[in-house]
Each structure stands twice: as structure tokens, then as C-alpha cells.
Amino acid sequence: MTPFRFARAADTADALRLAAGPASAYLGGGTNLVDLMRETVATPGSLVDVTGLSNTVSPTESGGLLIGAALRNTALAEHPAVRARYPVLSRAILAGASAQIRNMATVGGNLLQRTRCAYFYDAEGARCNKRAPGSGCDALEGFSRYHAILGASPACVATQPSDMCVALAALGAIVHVQGAGGARTLPFTELHRLPGDTPEIDTVLAPGDLITAIELPPLPFATNSAYRKVRDRASYAFALVSVAAALEVEDGRVRDVRIAFGGVAHKPWRALTAEAALRGGPADGPAFHAAAAAELADAQPLRDNGFKIELVKRTLVAVLGDLGGAVA
Amino acid sequence: MSIIDSAKNAAQGLVQGALGKLVPLAPDSWIPGGLPDPLIARKHGLIGTPVSRLDGPLKVQGAARFSAEVAPAGMVYVALAYATIPRGRIATLDTQAAEAAPGVVRVMTHRNAPRMKPPAVFGSSPTAAGPSDLPILQDDRIHWNGQPIAAVIAETQEQADHARSLIHVTYEAGPSTTSFAGAKANGAQIGRFMGQPLRNEIGDAEAELAGAAHRVDHTYRTPRHSHNAIEPHAATIVWEGDMLTIHDTTQMVTAEARTIADVFDLKPEQVRVISPYVGGGFGGKGLWDHQIIGAAAAKLVGRPVRITLSREGVYRVIGGRTLSEQRVAIGATADGHFKAIIHTGTAAMTPHNAMPEPFIFATRSGYAADSFKLSVETVKMNMLANTFMRAPGEAIGTFALESAIDELAAELGMDPIALRIRNEPDKDPISGLPFSSRHIVEAWRSGAQRFGWDQRAPEPGTRREGEWLIGMGCATGTYPYHRMPGAAARITLTRDAKAIVEIAAHEMGMGTSTTTAMVAGERLGLPLDRIEIRYGDSIIPGAIMAGGSQQTAAIGAAVIAAHNALVAELLKLAGNESPLAGLSVDEVGSEGGALVRLDDPACRETYQSILARAQRDTVAAAEQASMPVEAMHWSMHSYSAIFCEVRVSAITGETRVSRILGAFDCGRILNPQTARSQFRGGIIMGLGMALMEETLFDERNGRVMNANLSEYHLPVHLDIPEIDVMWTDIADPHTPMGAHGIGEIGITGVAAAVANAVYNATGKRIRDLPITLDKLL
Numbered sequence A: 001m002t003p004f005r006f007a008r009a010a011d012t013a014d015a016l017r018l019a020a021g022p023a024s025a026y027l028g029g030g031t032n033l034v035d036l037m038r039e040t041v042a043t044p045g046s047l048v049d050v051t052g053l054s055n056t057v058s059p060t061e062s063g064g065l066l067i068g069a070a071l072r073n074t075a076l077a078e079h080p081a082v083r084a085r086y087p088v089l090s091r092a093i094l095a096g097a098s099a100q101i102r103n104m105a106t107v108g109g110n111l112l113q114r115t116r117c118a119y120f121y122d123a124e125g126a127r128c129n130k131r132a133p134g135s136g137c138d139a140l141e142g143f144s145r146y147h148a149i150l151g152a153s154p155a156c157v158a159t160q161p162s163d164m165c166v167a168l169a170a171l172g173a174i175v176h177v178q179g180a181g182g183a184r185t186l187p188f189t190e191l192h193r194l195p196g197d198t199p200e201i202d203t204v205l206a207p208g209d210l211i212t213a214i215e216l217p218p219l220p221f222a223t224n225s226a227y228r229k230v231r232d233r234a235s236y237a238f239a240l241v242s243v244a245a246a247l248e249v250e251d252g253r254v255r256d257v258r259i260a261f262g263g264v265a266h267k268p269w270r271a272l273t274a275e276a277a278l279r280g281g282p283a284d285g286p287a288f289h290a291a292a293a294a295e296l297a298d299a300q301p302l303r304d305n306g307f308k309i310e311l312v313k314r315t316l317v318a319v320l321g322d323l324g325g326a327v328a
Numbered sequence B: 001m002s003i004i005d006s007a008k009n010a011a012q013g014l015v016q017g018a019l020g021k022l023v024p025l026a027p028d029s030w031i032p033g034g035l036p037d038p039l040i041a042r043k044h045g046l047i048g049t050p051v052s053r054l055d056g057p058l059k060v061q062g063a064a065r066f067s068a069e070v071a072p073a074g075m076v077y078v079a080l081a082y083a084t085i086p087r088g089r090i091a092t093l094d095t096q097a098a099e100a101a102p103g104v105v106r107v108m109t110h111r112n113a114p115r116m117k118p119p120a121v122f123g124s125s126p127t128a129a130g131p132s133d134l135p136i137l138q139d140d141r142i143h144w145n146g147q148p149i150a151a152v153i154a155e156t157q158e159q160a161d162h163a164r165s166l167i168h169v170t171y172e173a174g175p176s177t178t179s180f181a182g183a184k185a186n187g188a189q190i191g192r193f194m195g196q197p198l199r200n201e202i203g204d205a206e207a208e209l210a211g212a213a214h215r216v217d218h219t220y221r222t223p224r225h226s227h228n229a230i231e232p233h234a235a236t237i238v239w240e241g242d243m244l245t246i247h248d249t250t251q252m253v254t255a256e257a258r259t260i261a262d263v264f265d266l267k268p269e270q271v272r273v274i275s276p277y278v279g280g281g282f283g284g285k286g287l288w289d290h291q292i293i294g295a296a297a298a299k300l301v302g303r304p305v306r307i308t309l310s311r312e313g314v315y316r317v318i319g320g321r322t323l324s325e326q327r328v329a330i331g332a333t334a335d336g337h338f339k340a341i342i343h344t345g346t347a348a349m350t351p352h353n354a355m356p357e358p359f360i361f362a363t364r365s366g367y368a369a370d371s372f373k374l375s376v377e378t379v380k381m382n383m384l385a386n387t388f389m390r391a392p393g394e395a396i397g398t399f400a401l402e403s404a405i406d407e408l409a410a411e412l413g414m415d416p417i418a419l420r421i422r423n424e425p426d427k428d429p430i431s432g433l434p435f436s437s438r439h440i441v442e443a444w445r446s447g448a449q450r451f452g453w454d455q456r457a458p459e460p461g462t463r464r465e466g467e468w469l470i471g472m473g474c475a476t477g478t479y480p481y482h483r484m485p486g487a488a489a490r491i492t493l494t495r496d497a498k499a500i501v502e503i504a505a506h507e508m509g510m511g512t513s514t515t516t517a518m519v520a521g522e523r524l525g526l527p528l529d530r531i532e533i534r535y536g537d538s539i540i541p542g543a544i545m546a547g548g549s550q551q552t553a554a555i556g557a558a559v560i561a562a563h564n565a566l567v568a569e570l571l572k573l574a575g576n577e578s579p580l581a582g583l584s585v586d587e588v589g590s591e592g593g594a595l596v597r598l599d600d601p602a603c604r605e606t607y608q609s610i611l612a613r614a615q616r617d618t619v620a621a622a623e624q625a626s627m628p629v630e631a632m633h634w635s636m637h638s639y640s641a642i643f644c645e646v647r648v649s650a651i652t653g654e655t656r657v658s659r660i661l662g663a664f665d666c667g668r669i670l671n672p673q674t675a676r677s678q679f680r681g682g683i684i685m686g687l688g689m690a691l692m693e694e695t696l697f698d699e700r701n702g703r704v705m706n707a708n709l710s711e712y713h714l715p716v717h718l719d720i721p722e723i724d725v726m727w728t729d730i731a732d733p734h735t736p737m738g739a740h741g742i743g744e745i746g747i748t749g750v751a752a753a754v755a756n757a758v759y760n761a762t763g764k765r766i767r768d769l770p771i772t773l774d775k776l777l
């Protein structure tokens, strides 16, 4: 690990001031960043610890929830209002990592955790455009079980690995950011980007931007929501694919629906095509199948991950089937 | 009954009780016509009772000092840099920035490392322990992707780690073979294991197969596995003048010391390897490059060195199980009689090592058949030297063989257990030797009943609960009884009736020191708390490798030999004034801290009394174990019947093992408590092998891409159901204590039992490990 400076931010302004330098990084629980520093994938000159900033969960005027970015993953998953009103979020978080890691991990850090692509991690032995722009992509024809089937580019086929983010994408969360130009918000689904020619850039945030909170808008039918994660062992593995969904059924027809996929793309994949196909239509197996097929129409398999196309379809159909059954 | 009669009976009972406790000296070899170890007949001692590990409290308190916790004054730390190409030369190696980094003492490369001989490769002599015969940091050549190319020596581990990242190296790539297909195209050679070719043919198996009424003929594939003991490899190394001391975590103190002595041109007595605690071995804790690099570094800088491999370092420097491709074909008559068994295939190894993963071993003595064709061929790849991993050969060989038997049972419409019992051999089918002790049928019957095998649906894919398809499978596991030559023990008896038993063996957490104390106590007629076991030190006479599940037998035989020698010494010391005067070694036994006349237990003298009269504080005897000739007279193996129930999601293909039972036939179980853990641990490793373990070796450049415990999947708690184990507990009359080693048998058969259960659940036959969900979609 490369030596670095360390400072603890007292408040948001303090954090921004401390992180003004070019090689600074915010430090949440450190469960991802510290690993990357050990691997010399990340070499920040200074760390600004932001775990002392807001970690509260408070109701918003519109009837949603505002979640401080320093809140630990475990605390968010266990929060009674989250469990009751947004169960998909609770379950997504609990499906991730291990209890120890969730106890350390913060909401802000979870959002910005980086890909688990093995070639990205291997700073000494592999080429990676995300780590060393322009060096090439060894994953393209290498081990790609955990890689993208949607929205990838020849420069990068990595996936965003977070479970929590898949639920946030489905719920239409809003990200609160404090940057050099002041405070702003953006839709969660616009936070992460597709790789294109610049896979080294994961998100639309500018250097020094601090995530201060996540806002969950009111979504009454999210009480009928679920998260299903499919993985290579029963626990403590990243998703091969995952599905977050909320479904509202009335008289056998889909009144509203939210769907997002994990493990398939460079960002949590909001399945807008499937949602549109379902809305207003019958809430039954054939419709679920058709919606899944429509969403995956452009999927591109790599050497090792062709099975994901079928897997994510099946998982979506199963999740919708469960949610539909629960309402009916 | 009169009062006189009952008094007489009571007296007789007392005498019999004393006789019951009295243990005659054991014979020191087990040849036809010889006597079994008298400890077998003894039913009420410590043996067979559950005894907690004597080292348990120390470990729970964190007071057991492992090799990376020894801290000599002035110690420096090492971090290794690894090659990133599979073969070629170092073109440039710039260590300037690393040398200038804070805390760095030296950077050692092939340019400034002390001159050393390549280690003698394991198997090339009884004391050779080298992973390969490659020179270590002696030239600019690269032989595998991950080979250590530089060692940073610094005041702290963090400083060493940081400076390591400042080393700049470029390579001149040479031609290399890093794909299995490429290696096969280069040609295969017959594997040789310990000098013997891995090939057996009886009759014309291909013709018998072709003519058989029923046959199966398939190819099974198993991937590379990496060692992942909870304790990564580490050594703390001190030179005092020309004396080299290595505090290591190793399964072979003696051979390692000898091999390292050779590397540094020292006499054997100039190198001492000490290894009291090993945090998991499984075949991976032998001699590898890092101990030699650490010793060289300590020599170069003139200070003690600690070298601790990172988890990544373990994947790059410590070999694992190699990949294999195995054909198993079985031809049978309509009623299930095996006409032919063919088990052939290929395993990858390197040009520089000698470990051809002998996957046909289990097949050699598993079943009767009219004809056999067995062989292991090897191909060469430019990769880290592959090595032993828990049941090398049997673990993957039983996957192929026992899957094929299940396939044949399906083809014949027979119950797979009945098919196995139908082909139970009455003698070893290849060697023709009688079995020393084989009760696998009993294990099958008792296991099937306990597991509820009769609940299995004969038709695959017919049991379902919601989305979960449920199936049952079974398989035979097996592992040979080994006892290697060279073991010795020294027993020192003190005047306060304490015995110190010294053996150059190893405690890897499986309870060896505990069972050794139990057995020694029983032999010497002393309670457990009067026994002290010293082990894990190369200055102790003899060599007892913790490998091949042979420690228990080797220690047992060595202690017998030393005990016999000790009794001879005691009789000499006892002299003419002793009640034992004039008796010979075969006329006495040990009991209650005394030597006792066998045919008259009242005639006895305590050890204390003998020593006191002779005015001695101690008496000691060291002796070599007898040669393991028992293995020349019998075919000797342990067995298991593994039963498994799985649930496979019809939606996602995820497999969850819901129940598993191992019914073992492993001779007499010395300590059920530690034995149960060994069996369970083996089964857990088998489940990992079945469902998830795989070293991702990038065939483009030979680089391991999942060199960490996040991406290399081992089972986690949620993957492991309650594991049930049971055993026949039938003593083998031809081994010390009637026991067999049990360290490796647990993993064997498990992967096949899972694969067979998956077939029963889904109707899909997976012949490629691991059984990941994509294969079941």
C-alpha cells in the first residue's frame, strides 16, 4: 500500500475542503477502497474519512425517506421503515457481502464500490482499460462469468457489483451530492454510466463530489417488492444475476411495476423496456416471459456468461410470479 | 450360590480386571501368522473414548505460538514480487526505487542472492522435499507466472509490501505452454509415482467392454484447486553462525531440514526446522520457495527474517491440485457383473516436478472385474508445480469412477448400492493380495439404513417441492493405509513416573498430539496427564511426514518399538533384587505405572521403584519403527459409503446439499471426537470440490486470476448442512492399534455422491467439476 495522509471530516464543508486536492478520496467503511489500495489499484495521496457525517434516516416532506450517506449497510437494512415500506432494499443489502462487511460498509461507499473484474484487480499482471486507460481489456476474451451482457463496450465488459444499488435503481432513488458548485440531486439511475470509450469513469460525479444522502421517493406498492440474487454459493458471493422488483396488480393486470437487474451491466440495470411491456397488461406467466425477453433482446454474451441471458429471464419471471401471487 | 462361591467369583473378577488392564508388549510388525497389537483387545481404556484436543485450550487462548508469531530480536520482514509471464527471461529489473523506499534494508534478486543449489525434488530421495528442481533466485529465467523474482527485505511488513510495488520489471517472453489442449498436443507420457509407472492391465479390457451387454464410457473433468489453509504459509528464520533455525509451518520437518541443508551446502545437523503448530496442511505445507528465499534473505542481511505469504502469495507460490481429464468405461452383464473397468486419462504437471496426480489408485482395488485397463498420462505445462492436496488421486479419481458406476446402475436399472455390492472383490483385483480389513458392505448397509436410502426415487427428476428438485446420491470413498519407513520415537521415563514421548511428527490441528498421548499412555500404563508429547522438531530422531494419512500408524509403530526398547532397559535396570528379576521382555507388560508379569499380575514393580533402586532420574530409549512390511502382505485401505441429498432449483440451477452422511470403515477409531472432525472437514472440502472450487488459470498466460478468498469459492456456513458421520469401528488386525489414518478419506467419494444426487434430482449428468448452476440450466 502506498503511504497516504488521513483526516477525519467533521461536517460536509470540512469534507469538501479536506478533499480539495487532486489525489484525495473519501473513505467510508474502507471495505472496498482499502482493498484496492492494498492491490495498488487505487493510490490516493490522502483519505478523508466521512463516516462521521450524517447517518440518519428521516422522513421527507413528500412521504419518502432521506438516508444519510454515512449510515452503515446493516443499519439501513434493519431500519423498520425500510423493512416495512421498501423490503426490496432491505433484502438486497442483506444478500450482499457478509455481516462483518455490512457492519462496516456505508451507504455512500456501497454506491461507489468498484467492479470485481479480476483483470481490474490484477494491477501487475493484466491489462485493463478501467484501471489503466488505453491498456486494453483482458476480460473480453478471458474469464467473464461475472461480466456484462448488457450495455458493454469493446473497451470494458465489467459489471457494477452492488446488490443495494439494484434495489435503489428499481425504487427510483435520488442521490444528494455536495460538490464544488454546491448541493445538487440526480436520479440514481443516472449516477452510474455505461463504459463506452471511457470505462475508467464509473459515475457522473466530478472529482471531489461528496454523496451526502440517498432519498427514497414514496412508492406505496413497494411494500410488495422482492430481491432475488443468484450466485455461485449460498452466501458471501457476488451476484451472477439479481433481480429487484416491485409489482402492483389490480384485477389481474399490472397497474405498476419496477424492475432492475444486477450483475449484467456496468451499472445497475433499470429494466424500462420490460416495465413498459408489462404496465397495463396481464400479470401472468406469458406476459412476464415476454417482458423478460424484450428487455434481454440486445444482450450480448461473452465467452463464459451466455447462460446469464436465460438465467436473468427466469429469475425475473420467478420474482414477478411470486409478487403477483402475493397480491392476487 | 454359597457365600464362598461368590467371594471366589469376586476374587476372580479382580484378577481378570487386572489382566484386562494389563497390556502385553505389542509385536513390532504385522506379518502373516503374527499377533495383532494387544491394544486392539483392550476395550476399556482411553482408546475409543472422546478426548478433547490437548492443544485446544492453548489455541482458544491464542497462546499457541505459530511460526509467524515467533519474534527474534532484530527481525526484518520480506515481501515477494512475482513474475507475470509464464516463461522467458527477465529483461530489466529496476529495484532502485524500492531500495530507496523507507525502511528497506535490501532488495534480493537473482543478482545478489547467495549462491544456492536447487532443492532436491520430492520423491527423488527419502529426504527430498523440494517442490521442483528449479533453482531459486539464481538466474533470470522465468518458469511460471507467479514465480518469485525479487524479495524486498524491510524493517516492517508494510514497508516491504509498499517497496515491492515500486519494483519495475520487463520481460523477454519465451515460448510457453499454458493451455491443456496445447500441452496434450505436445504429447503425453505415462505418469510415474514414486518411481512406479501408473499403468495396470489385466486381460483385454477394450474387447471385454466392446462385447459387454451393457456399458458406459464417458469423460470426466476436474479443475485445478488451490490450497487455502486458514494459516497462510510463514516462516521465521534465524542464522547463528553456520546454524540455521527455521520456525516453520510444515508437514515434514525432517525432510525439509535435510533438503535445505543441501541447498545451502550445510551438514544435516546444521539445520533445524521447528514446527509445533500447523494451521492446516492438507498437503500444501511442505517445502516451497519461500522458506529458501527467507533463509537466503536472512543470510544476505545478517538478521533474522520473517517471511509470510499473503493469500495471493499462497496462490502464486504454493502448488495445488492439478487439472485432469479422465475416461471411465465399465462393461457389465445384464445382472451387473463387471466385465471390464477402464480408467485412463491425463493430468497436467510441469517439466520440473514429480507429481502425476494418481487418479487411478482408488480404481485399482475398488471393485472386482474380469479385466482392467488403468493408466495416468501426464502432459507438461508452464505453471506452478502442482502438488499433493488431501487425497491426491483418490479425491478426483473417485469422482470419475463413482459417477460412472452410478451411470451404469441407471443404465442397468439397478440400485447403485446393490451394483457396488454385486462387484465386491474378495481379494485385491490388481495385486491379488488379501485385504487386511475391508467392511465396506457393512458401511453401505448401516449407512443406507441411517440415511433412509429407501426414500430415494429410482426415477430421476421425479421428486419436487415447489421449485426445488430433490435427489439422493451415493458413492464409495476410499484411501489407502500407508506407513512410511523412517519413523522413530524416543521415550524418556522420569522418576516421578512421567513419560516424555518424542516423535518428529506434526500437529496440524487434527489431534495427532492428543491421540499420540492417549496411545502412549495406554501402552505405558500411565494416565494421560503423565504423558508429554514432543514433536514438530527436526532434531528429534526419525522422520514422520504428515502426509498420506500415515502419521497415526507411523507414530504408533515407532512408539511400540521405543516402548519395547524401554522395557528392555527397565528390566536391565531392575536387576536381581526386583520381583521381575530374570524375566524377559515378552514376559512382562505395562500397567498402572509399573512393569507387570504377564502370567502373574501380582508380580510387579513400579517404574519409580525401578529407577529409585538404580539411582536414576530418567531412563530413555529411542527406536526406529519396524519396516512397514504389512503392506507387502495385504491390500490395506480405508473405505466410506457417502450418502447425499441435494435440492436443485428448477429455475436457477442452484444446488444446495440438504443432507449428507458418511459411513466409514477405517479400522479402529482412536478418538471419536477428533475423528469426527476429520471426517466432517474432509466432507466439507469434498462439497467445495463438488460445487464451487476452481482455480481460474488463464490459459493465455498461465496466470491465476482468482488469487483470493473472495473470488476462489470455498464453502461458507450456509453451503454446509448438518454432516452425519458413523463408522464400523472394526479394528484392522494388521496395523498398530488396529487403526488406519483418517485424514484424507473424508474428501473421497463426496463429489461423486453430489453429482449422483444431482442426477437423481434433475436427470442431468454433470461430468465436469465444479457443478455450477450454468451446467444445470
Ligand SMILES: Cc1cc2nc3c(=O)[nH]c(=O)nc-3n(C[C@H](O)[C@H](O)[C@H](O)COP(=O)(O)OP(=O)(O)OC[C@H]3O[C@@H](n4cnc5c(N)ncnc54)[C@H](O)[C@@H]3O)c2cc1C
Pocket (backbone or CB within 6 Å): A025, A026, A027, A028, A029, A030, A031, A032, A033, A034, A035, A050, A069, A070, A073, A095, A096, A097, A098, A101, A104, A105, A106, A107, A108, A109, A110, A111, A112, A113, A114, A161, A162, A163, A164, A209, A210, A211, A212, A236, A237, A238, A239, B710
Ligand atoms: C469479500 C467481499 C465480498 C463482498 N460481497 C458483496 C456482495 O455480495 N454484494 C455487494 O453488494 N457488495 C459486496 N461487497 C462490497 C461491499 O458492499 C462494499 O465494499 C461496501 O459497500 C463499500 O462501502 P464502504 O463504506 O466500505 O466503502 P469504501 O471502501 O470506504 O469506499 C468505496 C468508494 O466509495 C467512495 N466513497 C465512500 N463514501 C463516499 C461518499 N460519501 N461520497 C463520495 N464517495 C464516497 C470512496 O472514495 C471509494 O471510492 C463485498 C466486499 C468484499 C470485500
